[in-house]
Amino acid sequence: MTSPKTARADTGKPLGEFGRIDRYFRPLASGFPGARGLADDAAVFGVPPDQELVVTTDAMVAGVHFFPDDAPGDIAAKLLRTNLSDLAAMGAAPYAYTLVTALPKTVGEEWLAGFAAGLGEDQARFGIALAGGDSVSTSGPITLSVTAFGLVPKGGAVPRWGGRPGDRVYVTGSIGDAALGLEIAYGTLEVADDSARAALLGRLRRPDPRTTLGPRLVGLATGCLDVSDGLVADLGHLCEESGCAAVLESGRVPLSNAARSVIGDDPARFAMALTGGDDYELLFTAAEHAAPALAALSAETSVPVTAIGHLLEGPAGEVTVTDAQGRILDLPTRGWDHF
Ligand SMILES: Nc1ncnc2c1ncn2[C@@H]1O[C@H](COP(=O)(O)OP(=O)(O)O)[C@@H](O)[C@H]1O
Ligand SMILES: Cc1ncc(C[n+]2csc(CCOP(=O)(O)OP(=O)(O)O)c2C)c(N)n1
Ligand SMILES: [Mg+2]
Ligand SMILES: [Mg+2]
Ligand SMILES: [Mg+2]
Numbered sequence: 001m002t003s004p005k006t007a008r009a010d011t012g013k014p015l016g017e018f019g020r021i022d023r024y025f026r027p028l029a030s031g032f033p034g035a036r037g038l039a040d041d042a043a044v045f046g047v048p049p050d051q052e053l054v055v056t057t058d059a060m061v062a063g064v065h066f067f068p069d070d071a072p073g074d075i076a077a078k079l080l081r082t083n084l085s086d087l088a089a090m091g092a093a094p095y096a097y098t099l100v101t102a103l104p105k106t107v108g109e110e111w112l113a114g115f116a117a118g119l120g121e122d123q124a125r126f127g128i129a130l131a132g133g134d135s136v137s138t139s140g141p142i143t144l145s146v147t148a149f150g151l152v153p154k155g156g157a158v159p160r161w162g163g164r165p166g167d168r169v170y171v172t173g174s175i176g177d178a179a180l181g182l183e184i185a186y187g188t189l190e191v192a193d194d195s196a197r198a199a200l201l202g203r204l205r206r207p208d209p210r211t212t213l214g215p216r217l218v219g220l221a222t223g224c225l226d227v228s229d230g231l232v233a234d235l236g237h238l239c240e241e242s243g244c245a246a247v248l249e250s251g252r253v254p255l256s257n258a259a260r261s262v263i264g265d266d267p268a269r270f271a272m273a274l275t276g277g278d279d280y281e282l283l284f285t286a287a288e289h290a291a292p293a294l295a296a297l298s299a300e301t302s303v304p305v306t307a308i309g310h311l312l313e314g315p316a317g318e319v320t321v322t323d324a325q326g327r328i329l330d331l332p333t334r335g336w337d338h339f
Helices: 016-029 033-038 072-090 109-126 177-186 194-205 231-242 257-263 267-275 288-301
Strands: 051-061 093-103 129-137 143-153 168-172 223-226 245-249 282-286 305-312 319-322
Touching: 016 033, 016 109, 016 129, 033 129, 051 072, 072 093, 072 109, 072 143, 072 194, 072 223, 072 282, 093 109, 109 129, 168 288, 177 194, 177 257, 177 267, 194 257, 223 231, 231 245, 231 267, 231 282, 231 305, 231 319, 257 267, 282 288, 288 305
Parallel strands: 093 129, 245 319
Antiparallel strands: 051 143, 093 143, 168 282, 168 305, 223 282, 245 305
């Protein structure tokens, strides 16, 4: 069903709530009939009979998740991608999303135009459409939330709690870039090499959700989640839910060239990489016999998959981090906690 509505003409006057929806958000919903042209009270969409809907919500607040003066297109990309990362962690393919914007009255149309353009680019990149949302004003900082809907074969969603003692622990891509990028953004880490600096800041601002690899883990991974709070903290979450413990061999944790050069032999920076979060890589477990299939999947999708440890019987949630010599590495924290 398509909406009879089209964007209003530009009259030069402030657009107001509905004018903004018309101009900036309606075009993002045009490819998705269930959005009903953003002209109805709600969206309506079905699910193919052999699939299930996977639903995830994440919010972002200026000053907490991004800097208030970050480019609006980057903010949009991070907002959508962090949610796509949660879909990937469930083994779900992107389908549709809803958007809540709570904006201070000082946020103008230039910001909104950049934000909507960023959403549009990523919608095309990841194959997802806007289905609806809400627009409110706030006397606080910019606050944004996306609810993402994904599709997974019935019964196939990969749980956090499927890990079993003896399983290997794997991570995609590389870890720590965003955490180092955050230190650069705060001005607490000096990086002279421009390309390393740009690479680390880039991973902070525009994470790379593993939307292609995630759905391929259905039936292969025993447990999975995405790394948002920090590698050690999130492995702890998987272990808590799986009722077991883990050993994380820190010497095996994949680092980008930029991260490796910035970390050097500084243990504090290495700890930052292991616990800083914002990675949006997939952290998953699989039985030992799945190793050849995972190697083939990694080659096929061009997404690095690295074995970094294993699960074992032990107190639920306990993560022992070892160094390259097998000694226990003491970390100041496991990861991000909002409270
Ligand atoms: N305010 C809330 N109301 C309901 N469920 C919540 C709330 N906050 C978190 N959760 C749920 O708690 C679990 C852990 O949340 P979270 O750590 O944010 O997961 P993730 O890192 O994947 O976003 C998720 O299942 C999430 O849906
Ligand atoms: C300005 C700024 N300060 C700090 C951070 C770091 N940071 C903020 S929240 C967070 C954890 C992930 O966010 P959360 O809301 O916990 O996402 P979820 O775990 O629900 O996916 C991190 C690492 C940041 N990205 N930007
Ligand atoms: Mg969350
Ligand atoms: Mg998650
Ligand atoms: Mg979190």
